[in-house]
Amino acid sequence: MKKETQANSMDTNEENINNYQFAQDDPSNLMNTIFSNITEGIIIFDSKGKIVDVNPSICITLNRTKEDLIGQTLESLVPKEKQFKIEKQWEILSYKKHVKGHLPIINGESIIDFDFTTSTLVDHQLYVSILRDVTEKLLLEKKVKKNAELYEGLFLEALDAIVFWDNETRVVNANEAACKLFECSLDELINKKLNDFVYKKNAPYYSFIKTLKDTGSVRDETLFLMPNGQKKYVEFTSKLYAVDGYHMSIFRNVSERYQMEQDLRESESRFRSIFEGALEGFVLWNDHFEIVDINPAGEKMINVPKAHIVGRSLKNILSDCEYPQTELHEQIRLLETDGKSSGTINVTLNSGENKHFEFSTKYNVISNLSLTVFKDITEKLELEERLHKSDTLNVIGELAAGIAHEIRNPMTALKGFIQLLEDSVTDKNAMYFDVITTELNRIDSIINEFLILAKPQAIKFVEQDIRVILTETVNLLNAQAMLHNIVFKLDYSDDIPPLFCEPNQLKKVFINIIKNAIEVMDKGGTITVTATTTSDSRIHISIRDEGFGIPEEKIKKLGQPFYTTKDRGTGLGLMVTYRIIEEHKGLIEVESEVGVGTVFHIYLPESN
Ligand code: ADP
Ligand code: MG
Numbered sequence: 056m057k058k059e060t061q062a063n064s065m066d067t068n069e070e071n072i073n074n075y076q077f078a079q080d081d082p083s084n085l086m087n088t089i090f091s092n093i094t095e096g097i098i099i100f101d102s103k104g105k106i107v108d109v110n111p112s113i114c115i116t117l118n119r120t121k122e123d124l125i126g127q128t129l130e131s132l133v134p135k136e137k138q139f140k141i142e143k144q145w146e147i148l149s150y151k152k153h154v155k156g157h158l159p160i161i162n163g164e165s166i167i168d169f170d171f172t173t174s175t176l177v178d179h180q181l182y183v184s185i186l187r188d189v190t191e192k193l194l195l196e197k198k199v200k201k202n203a204e205l206y207e208g209l210f211l212e213a214l215d216a217i218v219f220w221d222n223e224t225r226v227v228n229a230n231e232a233a234c235k236l237f238e239c240s241l242d243e244l245i246n247k248k249l250n251d252f253v254y255k256k257n258a259p260y261y262s263f264i265k266t267l268k269d270t271g272s273v274r275d276e277t278l279f280l281m282p283n284g285q286k287k288y289v290e291f292t293s294k295l296y297a298v299d300g301y302h303m304s305i306f307r308n309v310s311e312r313y314q315m316e317q318d319l320r321e322s323e324s325r326f327r328s329i330f331e332g333a334l335e336g337f338v339l340w341n342d343h344f345e346i347v348d349i350n351p352a353g354e355k356m357i358n359v360p361k362a363h364i365v366g367r368s369l370k371n372i373l374s375d376c377e378y379p380q381t382e383l384h385e386q387i388r389l390l391e392t393d394g395k396s397s398g399t400i401n402v403t404l405n406s407g408e409n410k411h412f413e414f415s416t417k418y419n420v421i422s423n424l425s426l427t428v429f430k431d432i433t434e435k436l437e438l439e440e441r442l443h444k445s446d447t448l449n450v451i452g453e454l455a456a457g458i459a460h461e462i463r464n465p466m467t468a469l470k471g472f473i474q475l476l477e478d479s480v481t482d483k484n485a486m487y488f489d490v491i492t493t494e495l496n497r498i499d500s501i502i503n504e505f506l507i508l509a510k511p512q513a514i515k516f517v518e519q520d521i522r523v524i525l526t527e528t529v530n531l532l533n534a535q536a537m538l539h540n541i542v543f544k545l546d547y548s549d550d551i552p553p554l555f556c557e558p559n560q561l562k563k564v565f566i567n568i569i570k571n572a573i574e575v576m577d578k579g580g581t582i583t584v585t586a587t588t589t590s591d592s593r594i595h596i597s598i599r600d601e602g603f604g605i606p607e608e609k610i611k612k613l614g615q616p617f618y619t620t621k622d623r624g625t626g627l628g629l630m631v632t633y634r635i636i637e638e639h640k641g642l643i644e645v646e647s648e649v650g651v652g653t654v655f656h657i658y659l660p661e662s663n
Contacts, residue, residue, distance in 0.1 A: 096169070096186040099176075104129040104141070107181065116188055117162050132160045144173060148182065158186070168193050216306040219298065224249040227301055236289070236306055238281040249304065254278040254286060271295045276309060288313035326421075336412075336429040344369040347424060356412070356431050358404050369427075376402045390418040390425070399432070411436050444614055445637055459502045466502065470495060501625050518553040521561070521586055521594055521659070528565040529584060532573070540579025548587045552661055554594055560635045567628040568598050568655045574621065575602025575653070589658070596657040604649035613645055 090097060096113025100106045109124045117124070117132075129141055137159050147154045154173045159166045169186040176183055210217055216233035220226050229237075229244050237244055237252065253260055259277060267273040276290040288310040297303035330337050336353030340346050346367050354361050364372075373383055378400055389396035397415035404410055414429035473491060480488045529543050536543060572582050580601035587595050605613070612618045614633040619626030636643050641659040 093185075096188070098124075098129075098184045098186065100129055100182050100184070102180055102182070104145075113186060116167060117160065134159060134161055134166060148173065148175060152177075157189075160186075213305075216308075218244075218249065218304050218306065219301040220249050220304065221301060233306065236281075236287070236308055237279075238283045238285060243282070252279045252281070254280040267293055267295065276313075286310075333428075334430075336431075338369075338427045338429070339424050340369050340427070341425075342419075342423045346372075353429070356410075356429070357402070358406060358408075373400075376400060386416070390416060394418045409433070440611060444633060447616055462498070462502055466495070466499060470499075497623070501627065516555055516557055518555055519558045521551060521554050521556075521596065522547045524556075524558050524561050525565060525584055525586060525596065528562050528569065531562075532566065532569050535570075536573055536582070539573055539576060541573055541576055542581050544581050544583045546583065546585040551586055551588055551594060554659060554661065556639055556659070557635075560638070564632045564635050564657070565596075565598070567632045571628060572598060572600035572602060572653070576600055588661070592661045593658045594661060596659070597654050598657075599652060599654040601652040604651055604653055605645065605647040606649055607647075610645050610647060614643075 090110050093110065094112055096116055097108075097110040098106055098113060099108040106124055106127050106129065109121055111121075114121055114124065130138055133141055140156065140158055144154050144156065152175050154171075156171055158169050158171050160169055167188055168190045170189045171184050171186045173182055173184040175181075210230050213230055213232055216230065216236040218226055218229040218233045225246050225248055226244050229241060231241075234241050234244055237247075250256075255278065259275070263273045263275040263277070266275075272292070272294045274290075274292045276288060279287050279289045281287060287308050290307045290309045291304050293302065293304040295302045330348075330350045333350055333352055336356045337348075337350040338346060338353055339348040346365055346369060349361050349364055354364075357364075370383070374380075382398065386396045386398060395415065395417050397413070399411060399413050402410050402412060410431055411433045412429045413432045414427050416425060416427040418425050420426045473488075473495065477488075525547070526545065529545065533543065569582060569584075576582070582601075583597075583599040585595075585597045585599075589595050609620075614629045615626075616630050617626040618629075633643060636657060636659070639659055641657060644656040644658070645653065646656065647653040
C-alpha cells in the first residue's frame with residue numbers, strides 16, 4: 056500500500072525539488088539559517104525515500120559529504136535488521152503528518168542512535184526528518200540504570216548492615232541486614248537515634264565521634280546494645296554526607312570474632328603463664344623443626360640462654376647430642392600417626408655435665424607448632440640405681456645369712472678332714488691336694504664376704520680416727536703390695552674430726568678397694584690414699600690407683616653382685632663395700648680414665 060502511494064507521487068517529484076531549491080536560494084529565509092546552524096541533523100527526502108538534501112550537522116555526525124548523501128535512499132542508511140522501522144514510518148506517514156521514533160543509522164563501522172521526528176511537507180511532496188544523536192544519552196541512561204540497580208542491589212541485598220541517618224543521628228533508611236543486626240523491624244528502626252544503641256559512651260566513643268567530625272569518616276568497632284537487650288560487638292564505617300545529604304554507616308557484627316579473639320587472648324595468656332611458670336622445660340617448635348620458643352625452666356635445665364637456642368633446628372641439636380637417627384625417625388613416625396611421642400635422651404651439656412632428660416611431644420598443639428615437655432631425670436635415675444643396688448644388697452644379705460651358715464658347717468668339717476689327710480699326701484696326688492686346699496680357701500673367702508652382707512651380728516659403732524683405720528689397713532696390705540712393686544702414698548689433712556663408725560667394717564671397705572687397686576696394677580706404681588674434710592662437713596677419703604681404669608659404661612655396674620672381670624673374681628667385694636658405706640650413711644663415687652687409673656671417693660658424714 057505504501058509502495059502505491061510512492062508510485063503515485065512519483066510524477067510530481069521533479070517539480071517539487073525545484074520548488075524546494077527555490078526556497079533555499081532565498082538568502083533572507085530564516086529557515087535556511089536554522090537549517091545550516093541547527094545542531095540536530097536534518098534529512099529531507101522524497102516519497103521514494105530518496106534523500107534530496109541534508110544539513111551540515113548530519114554530515115558532520117555521519118562523517119559524510121552532502122554530495123555523498125544526496126541521492127541515497129533512507130534504507131541504505133539503516134542497518135538491515137532495523138529497516139522495518141522505515142517501513143513503519145511510511146505506514147504512519149500515510150495517515151499522519153508526523154512520526155516520532157528512534158532510528159539507528161550506519162556510521163562507517165559503527166551505529167549512531169537517533170531520536171527522530173519526520174514531518175510531511177505537503178506542499179512539496181517531501182519529508183523532513185530532524186534527528187538528534189542520542190548515543191551518549193542512551194549510554195548515560197544505561198549507566199544511570201545500572202547504577203540504580205547496583206545501588207539497589209548493594210543496599211538491599213548487602214550482607215552488611217547499611218543505615219542512613221540525619222544530623223541528629225536519626226535513622227532515615229536501613230536495609231534488611233541492618234534490621235537483623237539491630238534486632239528490630241525497619242519501622243521500629245526508623246527515627247531511632249543511632250547514638251542510643253552505643254552501649255557505653257566512653258573515651259573510645261568520643262574519640263571516634265571526633266574523628267568523624269574532623270575527617271568526615273571513621274572506621275572503628277564498639278559494643279552496641281540492641282533493643283532486645285542483646286549486646287553485639289560491631290565493626291562500623293561511617294561517612295558524613297554520603298548520599299543525598301544523609302550520613303551513612305555500614306555495620307558488621309563481629310561479636311563472634313571478638314569473642315574468639317578474646318578467648319584466644321585468654322588461652323594464650325593462660326598458656327603463657329603455664330609456659331613461663333612451669334617447672335618442666337617447654338620447647339615450642341615449628342613444622343620445619345625450628346625452635347620457636349623455650350621457657351625459663353628449659354633454659355635453666357640445658358644451661359643455654361634462649362637467644363642461643365631459638366631459631367636452631369631441633370634435628371641438628373639432636374644429632375649433636377648423638378641421638379640415634381633410627382630413634383629420631385621412630386619419634387617422627389609416632390608424631391605423624393599418633394600426634395604424640397615420648398622418650399629419653401642423654402645429653403652432654405656445654406659444662407661437660409652428663410644429663411638424662413625424659414621428654415614427651417605433642418604434635419601441632421597450636422597452629423603448626425609442636426610442644427616438647429622435658430624434665431631432668433638424672434638425679435632420679437641415679438637414685439633409682441642406688442635404690443636398686445641397695446635392694447639387691449638387702450636380698451643378697453638375707454640370702455647370704457641363710458646360705459653362708461649352711462655352707463660354713465660342712466666347710467668346717469671338710470677343712471678339718473683335709474688337714475687330717477695332709478700327712479698322708481703322696482707326691483703323686485700332692486698337686487690335687489693343693490688345688491683342693493686353694494679352692495676350699497676360695498670358698499671360705501666367698502662365704503666370709505657373704506657373711507658380712509648378712510645383718511650385722513655384733514656391729515658396734517664407736518668414735519674412731521679414720522686416719523688410724525686407713526693406716527692399719529695399708530699396713531695389712533703392704534706385704535701384698537710390695538710383691539706387685541706397689542708403694543703407698545698417704546696424705547691426710549690434720550683437721551679431721553673423729554668419726555662415729557664401725558672400724559672393722561670400714562677396714563673391710565678399704566681392704567676391698569685397695570685389693571682391687573693392687574690387682575689392676577700389673578706394672579707396679581703408687582696407690583695414693585688421702586683423707587680430708589669437705590666444706591659441707593664430710594670426711595672425704597680417696598684411693599687412687601694407676602691401673603688400667605674402668606670404661607665409663609662399666610662404672611655403673613660396680614657393686615652389682617657377682618659383677619667381675621677377673622677369672623677368679625667373686626664380684627662381691629665392691630658389693631660389700633657399697634653396703635657398708637651405705638650403713639654409714641656415706642657415698643661412693645668412682646672416677647676413672649681408661650689407661651690412666653681409677654679413684655674411689657668415699658664421703659662419710661662427720662656425725663651420724
Ligand atoms: P672382684 O674383685 O672379685 O672382681 P669386686 O667387686 O671387688 O670383685 O670388683 C668388681 C669389678 O670391678 C672387678 O672385677 C673389676 O672389673 C672392677 N674394678 C674394681 N676396682 C677396680 C679398679 N681399681 N680398677 C679397675 N677395675 C676395677
Ligand atoms: Mg675385689
